[in-house]
Amino acid sequence: xxxxxxxNAPQRVALVTGAAGGLGREFAxxxxxxxxxxxxxxxxxxxxxxxxxxxxxxxxxxxxTDPDEVESAVAEVxxxxxxxxxxxxxxxxYPPLEFEKTTLEDWRRIMRVNLDGPFLxxxxxxxxxxxxxxxxxxxxxSAVVFLGPPDLVAYTTSKAGLVxxxxxxxxxxxxYGITVNAIAPGLTxxxxxxxxxGADGGFERVRDLQVVRAIEEPxxxxxxxxxxxxxxxxxxxxxxxxxxxxxxxx
Ligand SMILES: NC(=O)c1ccc[n+]([C@@H]2O[C@H](COP(=O)([O-])OP(=O)(O)OC[C@H]3O[C@@H](n4cnc5c(N)ncnc54)[C@H](O)[C@@H]3O)[C@@H](O)[C@H]2O)c1
Numbered sequence: 001x002x003x004x005x006x007x008n009a010p011q012r013v014a015l016v017t018g019a020a021g022g023l024g025r026e027f028a029x030x031x032x033x034x035x036x037x038x039x040x041x042x043x044x045x046x047x048x049x050x051x052x053x054x055x056x057x058x059x060x061x062x063x064x065t066d067p068d069e070v071e072s073a074v075a076e077v078x079x080x081x082x083x084x085x086x087x088x089x090x091x092x093x094y095p096p097l098e099f100e101k102t103t104l105e106d107w108r109r110i111m112r113v114n115l116d117g118p119f120l121x122x123x124x125x126x127x128x129x130x131x132x133x134x135x136x137x138x139x140x141x142s143a144v145v146f147l148g149p150p151d152l153v154a155y156t157t158s159k160a161g162l163v164x165x166x167x168x169x170x171x172x173x174x175x176y177g178i179t180v181n182a183i184a185p186g187l188t189x190x191x192x193x194x195x196x197x198g199a200d201g202g203f204e205r206v207r208d209l210q211v212v213r214a215i216e217e218p219x220x221x222x223x224x225x226x227x228x229x230x231x232x233x234x235x236x237x238x239x240x241x242x243x244x245x246x247x248x249x250x
Contacts, residue, residue: 018091064117146248186244211246
């Protein structure tokens with residue numbers, strides 16, 4: 001799948017975590033269509049994403065919570081494509097959990113994937129972005145940070161942490177020509193969302209609370225991703241952009 005990239009736009013190398021399906025697959029395909037070379041990092045099989053994108057895609061199997069696996073996955077991507085410029089920290093888990101039934105292990109598992117993961121991937125990628133003197137780090141958070149739903153307390157806490165990470169990291173790496181921003185989707189129709197948060201009419205309930213009365217689809221996020229990683233967006237950093245059909249006014 002290829003689309004002629006805009007004239008004069010450099011071809012960048014992007015790494016998308018959680019690219020086996022859902023939003024990550026959409027993000028990887030979007031970046032590839034824009035002419036970037038794209039690697040996916042996931043625990044799960046990425047063959048459907050590879051089939052969709054073709055030669056511009058390089059899948060690397062790794063667990064974002066494992067420092068050694070992340071380190072070698074990022075090094076493999078940089079070696080394969082000759083560098084790294086764009087990191088989309090998308091891998092995440094969002095199991096609905098009653099707060100009063102949440103164990104310390106549940107809590108830690110959610111923090112490990114949703115917070116340790118972006119920390120490890122970003123730390124491993126940073127030397128390559130610094131060497132390039134240009135970078136875009138995009139953290140996928142969630143509109144729950146503005147809404148605070150009762151069954152997602154641990155998840156909301158993890159994504160709010162990632163908003164803090166976005167803000168402070170933007171200050172730490174700005175001098176290297178690297179921007180750091182977060183995108184906060186509302187409930188979006190992916191297979192995982194359909195199995196969990198969106199089950200039993202959840203998509204329709206959320207749609208009816210939105211200003212935009214439609215169910216959010218992965219494709220509704222791509223223009224924001226392209227905006228954030230654009231060559232011309234160097235002054236956009238430390239921000240969290242909420243794309244939830246107007247449920248939270250932020
Ligand atoms: N779909 C929504 O409604 C929605 C809304 C707001 C935010 N988000 C966020 O968007 C991201 C993607 O969500 P999605 O709906 O596409 O879910 P998804 O389950 O389809 O995608 C998540 C991917 O992350 C991978 N992953 C999970 N743990 C991993 C680990 N330890 N190491 C490597 N890969 C791992 C999974 O294998 C999966 O492919 C998540 O961070 C989620 O919190 C989703």
